[in-house]
Amino acid sequence: VTKITFWHAMSGKRLPAVERIVNGFNEAHPDIQVEAQFMGSYKEVLAKTIAAVKAGNPPHLAQVYEVGLQTMLDSGVIVPVHTLFEEGEVDFGDVVGPILDYYSVDGKLYSMPFNSSTAILYYNKDLFKKAGLDPNRPPTTYKELEEMGKKLVESGVVPNAFSTGWPSWVFEQAHAYHNQFFANNENGRKGRATEVLFNGPFGVKYLETMSRMAKEKVYIYGGREYSPNKAFLAQQIAMLIQSTSSVGSIEAATEGKFEVGTTFLPRFEGYPRGNSVIGGATLWVLKGHSDEEYKAVKEFLKWIIRPEVTAQWHKDTGYFPATNSSLKLLMDEGWFSNHPNHLTAFLQVLSGVKTPMSQGVRLGNFVEIRNIVQTALENCFAGKTDPKTALDEAAQEANRVLKEYSELYK
Ligand SMILES: O=P(O)(O)OC[C@H](O)CO
Known part of the structure; x- marks a missing residue:
């Protein structure tokens, strides 16, 4: 079994929502074990991640808030998400525009959209x-x-x-x-x-x-x-x-x-x-792990971007459905008609000027x-x-x- 460590900052109602995703993934992938660990506030997760990298013991995945973007880009310890996947392996074009813009440099995506907000x-x-x-x-x-x-x-x-x-x-x-x-x-x-x-x-x-x-x-x-x-x-x-x-x-x-x-x-x-502006956090892949482990990380990242997983995450929390396909799924099933407060942030960010x-x-x-x-x-x-x-x-x-x-x- 390949073990993947995933450090996050999701407490309260967000915690069982993360566990739901991770448990679903682990059940569907008996050869991979993602271990989600709550490491404190956003600020603490970022500080602990940097410390762990220095100590030579980084997690595979760290959830870093939008504030940490420049720090992560400069850190020299990340594997940019766009380099992890083969051409066409994941359709990043499906990611909602403002989220893609926030986390892209020269048109290339650096971390995996997960819990974006405004x-x-x-x-x-x-x-x-x-x-x-x-x-x-x-x-x-x-x-x-x-x-x-x-x-x-x-x-x-x-x-x-x-x-x-x-x-x-x-x-x-x-x-x-x-x-x-x-x-x-x-x-x-x-x-x-x-x-x-x-x-x-x-x-x-x-x-x-x-x-x-x-x-x-x-x-x-x-x-x-x-x-x-x-x-x-x-x-x-x-x-x-x-x-x-x-x-x-x-x-x-x-x-x-x-x-x-x-x-x-x-x-x-x-x-x-x-x-x-886009807030919340994304998942950053850290350097220092084996090919086998990166293969497992990729599987997990592909899992979280599945329309039904993204849609459920949105329903459980209020974070944006980060992809157009998850948005369509929610719209088609009438979710937004029954839960208009879940749509407000999304309409706001999509109706703004870039x-x-x-x-x-x-x-x-x-x-x-x-x-x-x-x-x-x-x-x-x-x-x-x-x-x-x-x-x-x-x-x-x-x-x-x-x-x-x-x-x-x-
Ligand atoms: O509550 P969140 O996760 O949307 O985060 C709010 C801010 O973006 C944190 O910097």
Whole structure:
């Protein structure tokens, strides 16, 4: 039996969904044993993978979030997915456009699409009704979001109206969605990024708006990653910007309690349209294993991209169906008619404009830069500093990180 180690970051409702895929594969392939291991958060999986490579003991497959793209590309320890397969062995043309774009360099795919996502707006239709708002007219703009938020708070329906999961990711999303660069050299896709641009007029406007809403009690900072979901489920807030990856868990937790609506991300008026950005993670193949093992890895990757496997993964979680064939399968069986919240993120990302600003940011040591931005946002929401100063200081620090990183790869 060939053993394949697969490190991932899927907890909560995502964990049994991963196990379902792996068990299905192992049953169908008695000569291969994929061992899926939960290794912690995305950040931890990336750090542990790099450490394991250095120690000479890498897993075969690691699930790395979109933030790790540049790090993985530069690492020298990966087997690009496009080199693993023979010409025509897998139809990568079947992969949904924005996902393919995010993970391709010069038209070649580097990691295997698995759990891609983007951010959307969730809202509580029951609380909207209680506050005298139309449950079928969620906000389209930040201005409307603020007005509706005030109504929700002032009517006493909720103590605060709105929060965001992955706050710094949502800040990145806002740039792409309004066609603004986050970093120079076309977001690090034309050449290595040497300077961040998030402290420009758009970034400042975004943070000023959010800080004002925080003072008005419309916005409440709810922590990093998925922690603000708790306030949404407890009906302490009525709106939440969060990854589509939470659709599965939010729908399961609210069933019979209140009605959840989802819609596109809010916009600032007067800015051009871009697109929301691909988030979530992909599977990276690591160097240092035998031909026999790579053969088994290929079988597993072919398995996860099977239309029925991809479709089930989408149903279990809310992550995109990553291929056109899985999308067709879901559409033909009427899945989206019965589960419209599963379609929102997909429609948003497919109806956006493909521009250099909207294809995703590639930064060296993006993990650290995200942390710097996150801290700046937190300081600002805590009233410790004003938006412009917070972003200028964060940009300075981020530029230092970029410089140090570039020196490593001169
Ligand atoms: O919840 P996920 O897996 O869609 O990830 C959200 C962000 O992309 C993480 O960087």
